[in-house]
Amino acid sequence: MRLPRIAPMLATPGVLPPAAQDDRWAYETKHDGQRAVIYLPGDGSVVLRARSGEDITAAYPELGALGGALGETPAILDGEVLVLDEQGRGDFQLLQSRMGLARSPAKAAQRAARTPAHLVLFDVMRLRDDLTSLPYVRRRRALEGLALSGPFWSTPTALVGHGDLALRATSESGLEGLVCKRLDSVYESGVRSRAWIKIRNVxxxxxxxxxxxxxxxxxxxxxxxxxxxxxxxxxxxxxxxxxxxxxxxxxxxxxxxxxxxxxxxxxxxxxxxxxxxxxxxxxxxxxxxxxxxxxxxxxxxxxxxxxxxxxxxxxxxxxxx
The missing domain is CATH 2.40.50.140 (Nucleic acid-binding proteins)
Structure with a gap:
C-alpha cells in the first residue's frame, strides 16, 4: 500500500497547564533524540523519515524488523530515535555517531552493532484508515493496543493528570523534559501547536x-x-x-x-x-x-x-x- 506523507506535529515551548485543567492533559517524557515518522506499508518493509522528510531508514538497520510487527496492517507512527546511555536515558552525543549514515549502509551496520538505536513510539496517525482527525486520547488508545515492544523499540506509557509530579520526576531522573498533550487534540501535521506543550528541564x-x-x-x-x-x-x-x-x-x-x-x-x-x-x-x-x-x-x-x-x-x- 502506498502511504501518504505526514509531517510530524510539533510542540510549542511553554509551562505546565493550569492546575484546574490538569486532568485534560497527558504527559509524556521529552526525549533527546531524532524525531522520526515511521511508515509501515504492511508488506514487511519499514521507512523512517526525519522531520525534514529525509529518508533515514538505512541509518538504523536494527529497526528493520519493525516492518513485520503489524503483519499486513498498514500504519504510520510517530516517534523518536534514541541511543541509550548506561542509565537507559537518551544520549544525544551517542546518537550523533548514528545520524547522517543513511547513505553509508555498511558503516551504519557497524555502528548499530556498537551503539544500537532505540525507537520510542508515542502516536499513530494511520492504522489502515486516517486517524489524524481523532482526539489524542483515542489515538493513544489505538497505539497502546498495538503492543509494540521489541528489542529496539517500545511504547512508553503516558500519564493523564499529575503534570507537576511528572515534570519533577523527569528532572530528578536527569531526563530532558516533558511534553504535555491535550487529550482532545487532533494531529496537526506539520504544525507547531499549542495543543502540545514542551517543557525542557534546565x-x-x-x-x-x-x-x-x-x-x-x-x-x-x-x-x-x-x-x-x-x-x-x-x-x-x-x-x-x-x-x-x-x-x-x-x-x-x-x-x-x-x-x-x-x-x-x-x-x-x-x-x-x-x-x-x-x-x-x-x-x-x-x-x-x-x-x-x-x-x-x-x-x-x-x-x-x-x-x-x-x-x-x-x-x-x-x-x-
Whole structure:
C-alpha cells in the first residue's frame, strides 16, 4: 500500500497547564533524540523519515524488523530515535555517531552493532484508515493496543493528570523534559501547536569567564560570546561558548568588564580551538543555564543568566563534572 506523507506535529515551548485543567492533559517524557515518522506499508518493509522528510531508514538497520510487527496492517507512527546511555536515558552525543549514515549502509551496520538505536513510539496517525482527525486520547488508545515492544523499540506509557509530579520526576531522573498533550487534540501535521506543550528541564551552573569573541554588525565592539570554564584539580577547563541571554545593557556592561580584564595569555588548560578569541584574566564569575553536558565536557545549549560579583573564582565557581 502506498502511504501518504505526514509531517510530524510539533510542540510549542511553554509551562505546565493550569492546575484546574490538569486532568485534560497527558504527559509524556521529552526525549533527546531524532524525531522520526515511521511508515509501515504492511508488506514487511519499514521507512523512517526525519522531520525534514529525509529518508533515514538505512541509518538504523536494527529497526528493520519493525516492518513485520503489524503483519499486513498498514500504519504510520510517530516517534523518536534514541541511543541509550548506561542509565537507559537518551544520549544525544551517542546518537550523533548514528545520524547522517543513511547513505553509508555498511558503516551504519557497524555502528548499530556498537551503539544500537532505540525507537520510542508515542502516536499513530494511520492504522489502515486516517486517524489524524481523532482526539489524542483515542489515538493513544489505538497505539497502546498495538503492543509494540521489541528489542529496539517500545511504547512508553503516558500519564493523564499529575503534570507537576511528572515534570519533577523527569528532572530528578536527569531526563530532558516533558511534553504535555491535550487529550482532545487532533494531529496537526506539520504544525507547531499549542495543543502540545514542551517543557525542557534546565540546569544552572556557575562558570568562570576566560575569554570572549567580538560580535559583528550591530554587536561590533561588544561580546558576541564569552568563553567559559570550570575548575578541575586546580586547572581551568574550557566548558564552552555562551552567546545568548543578555539584554543590551547587560552586554554593554559585560564588554567593559572584559576589556578591563584583557590579557595576552589564555587562562584555560589547553587553548580552545575558537577563532578570534580574546583572553581575559579569569576573575569574572557568571551563572549560565544549560540542558546537559556533552560527553566531551562542554555545556550544551548554554544561555547567560547573570554575573555573580558575589562569587570569587577561587572558592565559589562550580567544579568540572
Amino acid at each position: 540546569r544552572a551552573v556557575d562558570v568562570i569567564v576566560g575569554g570572549w569573541v567580538p560580535g559583528r554588525g550591530r554587536l561590533s565592539g561588544l561580546p558576541g560570546a564569552v568563553l567559559v570554564g570550570m575548575r578541575d584539580a586546580g586547572r581551568l577547563r574550557y566548558a564552552g561558548s555562551v552567546g545568548t541571554g543578555w539584554s543590551e545593557a547587560e552586554r554593554a556592561e559585560l564588554a567593559g568588564l572584559l576589556r578591563a580584564a584583557e590579557t595576552d595569555t589564555c587562562p584555560f588548560d589547553g587553548v580552545p580551538p575558537v577563532s578570534g578569541a580574546r583572553w581575559v584574566s579569569p576573575r569574572l564569575v557568571g551563572e549560565v543555564r544549560y540542558s546537559t553536558f556533552t560527553r566531551a565536557g562542554l555545556l550544551r545549549q548554554p544561555s547567560w543568566l547573570r554575573l555573580r560579583p558575589d562569587l570569587a573564582p577561587e572558592d565559589s565557581a562550580a567544579d568540572f563534572p
